[in-house]
Amino acid sequence: PGRYWCWGSRADFANNWDCGAPYAAWYDLIVPYKKNYAILRCPSRPNRGYVPFDENGNPTAEQAPGGSWENLRNTYAVNFYAVATNIIWNLTHPRSCYANWDARGKPLAAFSSPANVIAIAEAYGACPDIRNLVTTVDCGVHNRGSNYVFVDGHAKWMRIAATLNPANLWVDEWEPQGRACVANAYMNRLTTDARTVTECLGQ
Structure with missing residues (x-):
């Protein structure tokens, strides 16, 4: 766990456990079965979809998976x-x-x-x-x-x-x-x- 809901943020997490509490998304749960994080990014448009930072520039998870915030990006x-x-x-x-x-x-x-x-x-x-x-x-x-x-x-x-x-x-x-x-x-x-x-x- 450690990722925020799509409508949540760090502020939500601090003030409202129901809205912004950390959770494990479906793509976090398949980490043991994939060779690398890039498999979840379509090469035709790699930057659409879920992004590693919110509108205020804060990371959308508690920890950077694999040591890089860019590993949070996925297009599915x-x-x-x-x-x-x-x-x-x-x-x-x-x-x-x-x-x-x-x-x-x-x-x-x-x-x-x-x-x-x-x-x-x-x-x-x-x-x-x-x-x-x-x-x-x-x-x-x-x-x-x-x-x-x-x-x-x-x-x-x-x-x-x-x-x-x-x-x-x-x-x-x-x-x-x-x-x-x-x-x-x-x-x-x-x-x-x-x-x-x-x-x-x-x-």
């Missing part, structure tokens, strides 16, 4: 569904389907179709997960598409519209109501965000 985000348990869906909301959850990790056995659920996507913003704000997916690098890693481990280039239709690849098929809600909410957000309308949908 986790699909929150892939790591969350006990999800409570807000099925009537047109843009935000996640109402409550436990982000404690999810075993592979919890997925009925791990080859059809996205685990990791290329990210544009600074938040380490994709939950209600699907507009953090980065489609502006690879011909209006992104590279996705699925729960079973395979990777694939796709346009974001193809991750929602004809099948929603962000939620497992055994949760049809959540799946339908997320498909509608994500498309609503993508079609009303100026950046994603141009970069992701080509409109």
Whole structure:
């Protein structure tokens, strides 16, 4: 642990344990399995996504991993569904389907179709997960598409519209109501965000 929430800071940590308390992100937990930190940075646009310093120039973690703050940089985000348990869906909301959850990790056995659920996507913003704000997916690098890693481990280039239709690849098929809600909410957000309308949908 030692990294701050995407909306937190050192001041938050000092004053509010619920907001800025240090935590271990998904990319911290895979450190033993990767050869180097640079694997989490896309060479086509290495400085987008999560950055090592906040808007005030303070490090976004307690310690520099591997001895360098630059090792905090990464250009990917986790699909929150892939790591969350006990999800409570807000099925009537047109843009935000996640109402409550436990982000404690999810075993592979919890997925009925791990080859059809996205685990990791290329990210544009600074938040380490994709939950209600699907507009953090980065489609502006690879011909209006992104590279996705699925729960079973395979990777694939796709346009974001193809991750929602004809099948929603962000939620497992055994949760049809959540799946339908997320498909509608994500498309609503993508079609009303100026950046994603141009970069992701080509409109």
